[in-house]
Amino acid sequence: MTYLLAIDQGTSSSRSILFDSRGQVVELAQQEFPQIYPKAGWVEHDPQVIWDSQMATFTDVMTKSGVHPRDIAALGITNQRETTIVWDRRDGRVIYNAIVWQDRRAEPTCAQLREDGREDMVQAATGLRIDAYFSATKLHWLLENVSGARALAAQGHLAFGTVDSWLIWKLTNGKRHVTDVTNAARTMLFNIHSQQWDSDLLAMLDIPRAMMPEVLPSSADFGMTDAAITGVAIPIGGVAGDQQSALFGQACFSAGQAKNTYGTGCFMLAHTGATAPASENGLITTAAAQIAQQPQYAVEGSVFIGGSVVQWLRDGLQAIKSSGDVEDLAAQVPDADGVVMVPAFTGLGAPYWDAHARGTITGLTRGTTMAHIARAALESIAFQSAALLQAMNRDARAVGAQKVSELRVDGGACVNDLLMQFQADLLGIAVIRPKVTETTALGAAYLAGLHSGVFADHTELSALWQAERRFEPAFSREQAQARMDAWDHAVRQATAS
8 A cells, every 4th residue: 555644834833744545534633833932923833843743643654654765766745834944054953942833023124115116016916915814924034033144145155945945955854955935835935827936025124035945846855854863765746835735636727726724714715727816806816736836826815813712712712612512502593693603803804805804793782692693703704714715706807817617615613514505505506525534634645646656647637536525505695695795794894993
């Protein structure tokens, strides 16, 4: 039997998942690791703890499965995006903790760049908005604030990487300093059109080019693991940032195909093929996973508060004992009875981009119960996601491109049937849940399998993808529009200054 191993390094845990050559999960292991909050708005990870936890899951999954490392045809990596690590090439020591994608310390730098009129330049090259979310201003902060960092960087001693680069450096025992196009595209330093580190952007933040990793396609030769680390030398054949990896794992390879991941937040990506359209509707353009030199692109929208609204019901309101209880509570009522929740706990992401918005619950009456609020909370996830898809379709219509005709879903909250049905009702298209919901790790395994010859091409991967359930819309388009109008009204109240 031939196996593929996916390393899935996330924001709160590290996982290793073993797949067979049919894309089925054989075994998995997971280990959580601590979050570090030095100041308000700052979020860090210890890179050594990331590495240790990841290797612990590798050992665990091999032990539990009984598979020998020599039977692994290739290894793929998928990772939390934008998180920034800098280390010394000479000894591999990090100069500071990893600055996590959620961290906001670089916002003053972003504000200055916007004030200096750099927004159009950045968006034209990278497809991104200027935001502390991305890696560039995090890296600038490290160079400016860690003692001696500037001098070491000038001497060529420092290496920058997102989490994938750090793991590859460690797995190859320092032999490879590389990344893939999807992770590079999230740094705000990579020109997605030329597929090169952008000289103007590097100069804008005074970042030496020598710090940057080599950029490869997502399915490529990323090196061999050191046999002393993994038992035998294993080819690293696939790398992609988590959301692009999920798009690939969902077999969304062609323009117009889309997926939505329902996690702490929600991340919707629609493939746009070889075209990189600039969004006029609050989305960002990014690189999709690619298996050759031909660039592939996607448009992306991010919802800040998705499944975490359920955690708020559990921990904040103490309305439920466990997150899984929310569906039963919400099902006690046929609808939200006019209650609309806008969970703008940390502002609103795409397509609104309002950092000052705050959460609201509107439409309350004397007859409102906790069941109505729970239902409104679940519906808020679908409303926000529907707003993303509407923005994608408006962009597609403007350039004569194909609209999204079905939505493939994954992530923890996709198991909630009530939520998935309401999502289909709002969108007016089928929402499809796959049999294998570990799509983020599966995408990395697929990319590695393509490079190693386990899979022949996209056609073979498409044939492996199977639906577990289709949710067909039950609303009329008039009903759906009325519900979206109520949502838009509630958003205006949440964003009113």
